Amino acid sequence: MSPNHPPSSLAPGADGQAVSGVGAAIAATRAPRGQARAALIAAAHSMVRKQGYAATTVDQICAAAGVTKGAFFHHFASKEALAVAAAEAWTERARPMFEMPPHTQLGDPLARLLGHIDFRFAMLDGPVEEFTCFVGTMVQEAFATSEPIRAACEASIAAYCAALVPDIAAAIDVYDAPEDVTALGLAQHIQAVLQGSFILAKTTNDPAIARESVTHLKRYIRMLFAPPGAP
């Protein structure tokens, strides 16, 4: 679903305690038996977000996960297979974003949509590598060289967009929007703005420039669904 830093503890077990909070550091403790797979995926998430996929080595992931190479290749046939599994896990890790936050309780679909944008806006804080998107980063490097990774990233992004579609479709029904605006198309545009804002944030190593862009996105959505005749 292409999320970023999911609200801590909303993805139970996804963040193996083997990965220290600061992300790229080496795991202090060894991962408990039975949690190697989850720890490896969590380590891949944080390391790839910081360094990119190709620059992140299997050894680094193992070290960050508190696991040896033997465990790695016991659970994954290759580095590429881990990447695919991590992309799928990323989708799951994002799910709570659509179920938990308060704005999901609102009755008006437009209010829910705008609430989601606010939610994403609020995420744009702290170190850049903690709010950027794992699959967005990875597909950038792998789209032409690894078809399995590309497809997994596409699925994750598509799942995020699909989760936005119902509220957008309902908003299109209730308010009047330009004819050629589709729910899926707008959902994809929202995702594009988020992904683009991550890149700008990386150029400055600061979230401020990303917040500016999401503010424009929110204004656009408000204007799209403005009651006709309102100022």
Next chain:
Amino acid sequence: MSPNHPPSSLAPGADGQAVSGVGAAIAATRAPRGQARAALIAAAHSMVRKQGYAATTVDQICAAAGVTKGAFFHHFASKEALAVAAAEAWTERARPMFEMPPHTQLGDPLARLLGHIDFRFAMLDGPVEEFTCFVGTMVQEAFATSEPIRAACEASIAAYCAALVPDIAAAIDVYDAPEDVTALGLAQHIQAVLQGSFILAKTTNDPAIARESVTHLKRYIRMLFAPPGAP
């Protein structure tokens, strides 16, 4: 300036003939003496856009440029130094985008701005790696691991945004826009949408999804500067 595929032959000499048109292939001929540096930079542009920075090896760049490793390290102290030089060259390669196209002749600043968006829209065609952004791709991987590369990419993006500012500022003067819209902020938003649309295009390996997003961007800009009371 974070362009993409600059209109062919608008960047004279930047595309060393050593690099074949298909991008990642090995150079058919050896680069003529005196053009090794330019050929290496052009090769870096095409290979990094397709594979990413870390996954692209110095040997691959040399092969694509039709040059040996000796020449590489004669011109660049390191792979990182080439990356910085290539980012600077990318800025230059984008410059014609703001000087040549017909829309730059228009009198109305908003028309010029919309013309530029159309121009970018028209670029979203063909293989993904031929319209995506070199510095956007590279900063994604290097923002946390190479400060020189990060800074060079920031400068390139900033130059692109700065080139958009005059027209946007003039449009803000002529038409009335919301108070908190700044010329630089909107320029950065335009850049964010473009970068984000590139990422979506990479997920599907198809430009269509990127065009959709740029269409939303154009509608937003038209709405922002709409004469009050117009439908």
Next chain:
DNA sequence: GACAACATACCAACCAGTCGGTATGTAGAT
């Protein structure tokens, strides 16, 4: 004791960068 979940030791390929050497130009003196 059998099977999954690991750990350890190891390897062949690969990678960025080095180094001694060659080819090509160029400026000044004659």
Next chain:
DNA sequence: ATCTACATACCGACTGGTTGGTATGTTGTC
């Protein structure tokens, strides 16, 4: 104009360290 002296451009074999992956041993669990 030609020779000398030097600089720049380029070549390609080599190296030390790294990388993804393997082969085999060990430990815990039912």
